[in-house]
Amino acid sequence: MFRMNSLLLAMSATAAMSFSQAACAAGDTDLSELREQLRQLKTQYEQRISALEQRLQQAETALGRGGETARSRPAAAEPSPPPAQPARSAANAFNPAMSLILNGTYARLSRDPAGYRINGFVPTGGEVAPPERSFSLGESELVLSASIDPNFRGRLIAAIAPDNSVGVEEGYIETLGLASGLTLKAGRFFSAVGYQNELHAHAWDFVDAPLAYKAFLGNQFADDGVQVKWVAPTDIYLDVGLELGRGRSFPGGSAAGRSRNGAASSTLFAHVGGDIGESTAWKLGLSHLRTSPQGRSYDDADASGTTVSNAFSGRSRLWALGGVLKWAPNGNATLTNLKLQGEYFRRREEGSLTYDTAAASLGTQTGSYASRQSGWYAQGVYQFMPQWRLGYRRDRLNSGASSLGLVDTGALGAANFPILEGYKPTRSTIMVDWSGSEFSRLRLQLAHDRSRNDAGDRQLFLQYIMSLGAHGAHAF
Amino acid sequence: MNLLWKCAAALMLMPVALQAWAINVLACEPEWAALVKELAGDKAVVFSATTALQNPHHIEARPSLIARVRNADLVVCTGAELEAGWLPLLLSQSGNARIQAGRPGYFEAAQFVTRLEIPERVDRSQGDVHAGGNPHIHTDPRNVAKVAAALADRLAQIDAANAAGYRSRTADFLDRWQAAVRKWEQQAAPLKGMAVVAHHREWTYLAAWLGMRQVGYLEPKPGVPPTPSHLAGLLQTLQRDPAGAVVYSPYNDPRAAGFLSQRARIPALLLPYTVGGSEGAKDLFSLFDDTLARLLSARPSAKPSANPS
Numbered sequence: 047m048f049r050m051n052s053l054l055l056a057m058s059a060t061a062a063m064s065f066s067q068a069a070c071a072a073g074d075t076d077l078s079e080l081r082e083q084l085r086q087l088k089t090q091y092e093q094r095i096s097a098l099e100q101r102l103q104q105a106e107t108a109l110g111r112g113g114e115t116a117r118s119r120p121a122a123a124e125p126s127p128p129p130a131q132p133a134r135s136a137a138n139a140f141n142p143a144m145s146l147i148l149n150g151t152y153a154r155l156s157r158d159p160a161g162y163r164i165n166g167f168v169p170t171g172g173e174v175a176p177p178e179r180s181f182s183l184g185e186s187e188l189v190l191s192a193s194i195d196p197n198f199r200g201r202l203i204a205a206i207a208p209d210n211s212v213g214v215e216e217g218y219i220e221t222l223g224l225a226s227g228l229t230l231k232a233g234r235f236f237s238a239v240g241y242q243n244e245l246h247a248h249a250w251d252f253v254d255a256p257l258a259y260k261a262f263l264g265n266q267f268a269d270d271g272v273q274v275k276w277v278a279p280t281d282i283y284l285d286v287g288l289e290l291g292r293g294r295s296f297p298g299g300s301a302a303g304r305s306r307n308g309a310a311s312s313t314l315f316a317h318v319g320g321d322i323g324e325s326t327a328w329k330l331g332l333s334h335l336r337t338s339p340q341g342r343s344y345d346d347a348d349a350s351g352t353t354v355s356n357a358f359s360g361r362s363r364l365w366a367l368g369g370v371l372k373w374a375p376n377g378n379a380t381l382t383n384l385k386l387q388g389e390y391f392r393r394r395e396e397g398s399l400t401y402d403t404a405a406a407s408l409g410t411q412t413g414s415y416a417s418r419q420s421g422w423y424a425q426g427v428y429q430f431m432p433q434w435r436l437g438y439r440r441d442r443l444n445s446g447a448s449s450l451g452l453v454d455t456g457a458l459g460a461a462n463f464p465i466l467e468g469y470k471p472t473r474s475t476i477m478v479d480w481s482g483s484e485f486s487r488l489r490l491q492l493a494h495d496r497s498r499n500d501a502g503d504r505q506l507f508l509q510y511i512m513s514l515g516a517h518g519a520h521a522f
Numbered sequence: 523m524n525l526l527w528k529c530a531a532a533l534m535l536m537p538v539a540l541q542a543w544a545i546n547v548l549a550c551e552p553e554w555a556a557l558v559k560e561l562a563g564d565k566a567v568v569f570s571a572t573t574a575l576q577n578p579h580h581i582e583a584r585p586s587l588i589a590r591v592r593n594a595d596l597v598v599c600t601g602a603e604l605e606a607g608w609l610p611l612l613l614s615q616s617g618n619a620r621i622q623a624g625r626p627g628y629f630e631a632a633q634f635v636t637r638l639e640i641p642e643r644v645d646r647s648q649g650d651v652h653a654g655g656n657p658h659i660h661t662d663p664r665n666v667a668k669v670a671a672a673l674a675d676r677l678a679q680i681d682a683a684n685a686a687g688y689r690s691r692t693a694d695f696l697d698r699w700q701a702a703v704r705k706w707e708q709q710a711a712p713l714k715g716m717a718v719v720a721h722h723r724e725w726t727y728l729a730a731w732l733g734m735r736q737v738g739y740l741e742p743k744p745g746v747p748p749t750p751s752h753l754a755g756l757l758q759t760l761q762r763d764p765a766g767a768v769v770y771s772p773y774n775d776p777r778a779a780g781f782l783s784q785r786a787r788i789p790a791l792l793l794p795y796t797v798g799g800s801e802g803a804k805d806l807f808s809l810f811d812d813t814l815a816r817l818l819s820a821r822p823s824a825k826p827s828a829n830p831s
Contacts, residue, residue, distance in 0.1 A: 196624060199614065223619030227592050277592045277617045283585030319585025324573060327584040372582060376575040378773050379582065432747040432775065483745060484580075484607065485646060514646075517606040521615075522583050 142192035142200075145515035147248045149184035151177045157503040164257065165499040166445025166469035167419065168358060168395075169344040170264035170296045176254060176495070176505060183208040184509075187215065187248065189518070197222055203246070215246075216268060227277035237267045237289055238275075238315040239335040240366040241389055249520050251385070252477055253491045253507045256423035257441040258391045261471075262364055264296030267335070269311055282320045283329070289313040297335070297362045297393075299342025311337040319522070324377045329522060330369040337362045343403060349461040352407040356463070358415060360397010366390070370522070381432055388424035393417075401452055401462065411458065413451025420444050425475075433481050441473040471497045487511045545681050548590045548621075550599035550609060551578050552797040553660040554631060554669075556806045558598060560695045561674050565684045566596075571612075574799035577773040578604055579650065579745065583611035591616040594627065596680055598673065601630030602637060604657035626679050632657055634672040635665040638726050649743025660796070662727035663703050663810055667696055702807055707732075710814050712821055717763065719756065719788075721748075721770035721779060724795060728813070737765050740778045748778035753785075760786045767820040771795035789820045 153159075155176060162175035177184070185208070191201035198219050205215040218233030236244045242259060243266055255265045271291025278284040293299070293310030312335075319329035343357040368389030375382060399415035402408060421443035429435045448466045452458045460467065473496060479489035488510050495503040547568045549555035555570035562568070571587050572578050578600070581587075591597060591612045599605050613622055621627035637655030644653045659665045674692035678685035714733040718725070721740040729736050738759055742752040760782075769791045770779040776792070783790035793813050794803035802812035 193623070196622075220614070222614070222622045223617055225619060227617035229615070229617040275617065277588065277615070279593050281586075281589060281593075283589040317585070320589075321584065321586045324575075327582060327586060329585050372584075377573065377581075378576045380577045380580055380773065381775055483646070483650060517603065519583065519607050519609075519611045521611055522585060 140192070142190045143516035145189045145513055145518055147187040147189070147246075147511065147513050149186070149248060149509065149511040150182065151184060151253060152181050152508040153177045153179050154506040155179050155503055156505070157498070157501065162497070162503075163465055164261050164443065164471050164497045165465060166467065166471065167261040167443065167465075168342075169346075169465065170260060173265050174255075174260035176503075177507070185215075185247070187246070189516075191516075193222065194219065227279060229273075229275045229277075231273040231275070232271075234268055234270045235273065237269055237291070237313050237335065238273065238287055238331075239263070239267055239313050239333040239364065240391070241329075241331055241368040241370055241387065243267055244521065248511045248513065251387075251425065251427045251435075251437050252439055252475055253489065253509050256389070256425075256439065257443055257471055257473055257497060258389065258421035258423050261419070261421060261443055262297065262366075262391045262393055267295065267297070269298070270294055271309065271311070282318060284316070284318050286316045287314070289315075293337045293339070296342070297339065297364060297395075298337040299339035299358075310340075311335065325375055326371065326373045327377075327522070328369065328371045331367070333366045335362075335364040335366070337364075339397075341400075341403075344465075346463060346465045348402070348407050348463075349459055350407055354402040354407050354462075355404050357400045357403050358395070358397060359400070360395060360415065362393065362395045364391060364393045366392075372522070379429070381429075383429045385427045386425070387427075388422065390420070390422040392420045395419075399450060399452070401458060408458070408462070411452055413453075413455065413457065415448065415450060417448040418446045420446070435479050435481075437475075437477045437479075439473075439475040439477075441471070441475070443471045445469050445471075467499070469499045471499075473497065484517070485513045545595040545677075546593050547596045547598060548587075548594040550597070550605050551660075552799075553666070553806065553809070554598040554600070554673075556797040556809075557666065557670060557673060558596075558677075560806065561670060561688055561692050562677055562684075563687075563691055565681065565687060566677070574772050574794065574796045574803070579607065581605070581608045583608045583615070587612050588615050591621060592618050594618065594621050596627050596629060596676065597621040598629045598631065600632050600657050600659065602632035602654035602657035602659075603652040604632075626676065629673060629676050631669040631673075632659055634668050635659050635662075638730060639723065649741070650745030656723055656726045658724045659727055661725055661813075662731040663699065663706065663806075664731065665727060666806060667699055667703070670696060670699070698807075702810070706810055706814055709818070713814075713817055716767075716817070716821060717765040719760070719765045719768040719782060719786075721768075721774040724771055725769060725793070737763050740768070740770070740774075740782065747775070753778065753782060756782065757785050760788075764788070767791045767817070769793050769817075772799045791816050791820055793817070 153176060159176045159178060163169055185205040188204045188206065189201070191199070194200050199222055200219045201216065202214070203216040205213045207213060214234055216235050218231050218235040220231045221229055224230060238244055240263065242250065242256065243263060259265055269289070269291030271289055273287060273289040275285055275287035289312065290309035291311040298311050313333060315331060315333035317329055317331040319327070321327050338361050340359050341357045342359070343355050345353055345355055348354050366389060370385065370387045373384045396416045398412050400410060400412040402410050423439060423441045425437060425439035427435050427437035445468050447468050450463060450466065453460045453463070473493055475491060475493040477489055477491040479487055481487045491507040491509065493505040495505055544565055544567045547558050547566045549558055549568060549570045551572055552570045552574055555568045558566055558568045569590055571590070572581055599609060619625070632654065637659065640655035641648065641651050641653065644651060670692060674688050677688040710732045715735065717735045717737045718729070719738045719740065720736050723739060723744055725736065728734070738756045740748040740753065742749055765786070765788055767789045768779045768782050770776060771793060772795060779790040793816055794800035794809055797803055797805060797809050800812050803809040
């Protein structure tokens with residue numbers, strides 16, 4: 047207590063001195079400078095006093111807990127440290143961690159991205175097309191996250207699109223360790239289907255998503271729902287989990303007026319992972335996504351060349367098997383490291399397909415629809431020297447043969463569904479990137495994209511990805 | 523039936539029994555794993571998330587580490603944002619309530635020492651600066667003592683049944699440690715005033731302890747790899763203000779230190795940095811023995827009172 051009193055005395059003495067000095071100072075600017083100094087002095091002393099109080103409290107509790115502690119403390123060589131905590135005012139001390147991701151691209155494409163399609167696959171919406179030609183701003187992501195209380199953590203990722211619209215990419219709450227390895231999550235979040243699906247675009251190793259992600263998950267599957275995950279108490283990493291959601295985006299599909307209380311999408315997933323020696327770490331995952339899209343519509347040009355709207359309703363079942371392996375000499379990734387990643391997808395869809403829902407051409411007709419489709423990608427990224435990485439990716443999809451009731455019964459010709467004609471899209475991509483730090487990355491990517499069955503698209507991308515603010519942590 | 527019940531009861535109590543046997547501790551860095559071993563002996567099963575060959579700033583949040591955190595009763599880390607890129611993920615993905623930040627099972631060593639190099643202005647144009655100050659606190663052995671005292675309390679809190687054991691082991695450790703610190707301070711007298719160039723700001727606390735001067739860094743900014751132009755500038759600085767050695771740690775790229783060593787004609791010293799960083803650095807005591815021996819090897823002729831610089 048004595049030390050605190052003397053400190054208070056010292057503080058008031060200093061304050062008094064500062065005031066007398068301030069009285070002598072003539073200019074207004076001098077005065078305001080002095081006031082500023084005084085204010086700083088005051089906050090400094092307030093901090094020191096609160097730190098001292100804290101230490102006093104600690105000392106008291108230590109004494110209260112028993113003589114052992116009290117005896118062991120003086121054994122420490124040095125007197126206790128003066129407070130060294132960074133200054134924060136009470137008003138913003140609890141502000142969530144905030145970070146902002148900025149990215150932009152320059153694209154040079156031999157084919158117009160407006161006409162992009164993946165032949166053989168039901169189109170998944172506009173987002174899967176390559177970035178627009180020439181310069182374009184990517185989505186700017188604003189990330190806010192913090193612990194809510196001892197039980198929950200919250201996170202919001204707002205995506206500001208270049209067309210000035212704002213979307214919620216993720217917004218969820220999560221338990222901070224319930225018990226026995228259980229974690230509950232609720233809100234909108236990237237599903238644990240597949241490996242790359244949970245990674246944010248800025249953490250991808252290439253400018254765009256693998257073709258399999260475009261065709262089977264509409265780039266990335268984020269649903270509104272709940273997730274429960276359990277991590278097993280084993281030395282080898284093992285988790286299993288279940289997600290239930292409303293199936294708001296592809297391969298689900300939002301239909302206006304759809305009203306159901308139950309979940310329209312469900313995901314089951316399991317991961318195993320571990321180390322091989324000190325240099326290698328791996329993770330394997332198997333997941334299954336079930337959705338029941340109602341009126342999932344897409345546009346196609348029918349035999350007469352008229353653009354018609356078709357819609358699928360039924361069941362969609364997707365299996366994803368994938369893994370990642372990371373290698374770095376002695377586990378020190380600073381100099382060189384290698385990352386191998388690959389996933390295989392298999393999807394079955396059964397239900398009905400309605401042709402020309404708006405009756406713009408030959409009139410609305412409905413028939414059965416069934417398809418079995420698959421696809422995979424494999425990629426490797428090698429950091430050959432600090433800051434520089436080189437990567438290669440191979441994509442391949444197999445549309446299989448869709449069975450269309452309307453075509454089989456002869457009601458309509460197959461030429462009315464050109465996009466569903468069997469095809470095996472492929473793509474080869476190479477990229478090189480340079481990272482100035484963990485927070486900045488510049489990338490050059492070249493690709494030959496044969497998603498369309500008529501001619502390949504030769505693509506060149508230049509991209510920057512920068513993150514400002516809080517230091518993010520990236521998942522394995 | 524009776525036997526069955528006994529078996530069931532034994533199975534249910536097994537985790538409790540195992541816990542009484544030893545607590546699971548995950549240390550983020552080898553120095554804290556070594557300290558837990560000193561203070562807890564066989565009462566704790568300790569695993570270090572990193573080795574001396576790995577840069578603790580840049581670690582992958584590997585599945586194996588999540589599994590370790592999942593089963594940990596105590597996580598002992600440095601804090602001060604050293605592990606900001608991976609530890610938060612390990613904690614949040616583990617589903618383990620015991621070791622979440624703010625719970626007794628989460629221990630941050632940097633909270634218990636006076637941190638140096640706390641930036642007045644936090645801006646990433648200054649490189650990978652830590653708002654909480656320089657996190658490489660254990661290179662000053664007096665900091666290790668402070669952390670040991672706090673860690674002993676924490677161990678006693680988590681595993682109350684063995685509290686007396688932790689306290690007596692800690693008292694014993696601190697006695698031996700104080701004696702060792704006095705010995706090191708005597709041995710290191712010739713190092714006072716010695717100028718060194720460091721790869722990264724890992725040796726700030728060591729330099730402050732021994733009165734050494736850091737006249738430059740191979741990294742142009744913290745966390746930014748050395749560049750030729752920066753090294754050239756550094757060579758010019760060394761012409762004005764010569765250094766006795768260039769020091770680097772096992773996870774630094776040795777080429778930059780080698781380059782400077784050749785051009786400036788000063789020895790390049792690989793310091794173990796942490797336990798396991800060299801053949802000699804087998805525990806905390808031998809870590810400092812070895813570090814000092816390597817530093818002293820660079821000034822064989824220096825007299826204890828020499829070098830007024």
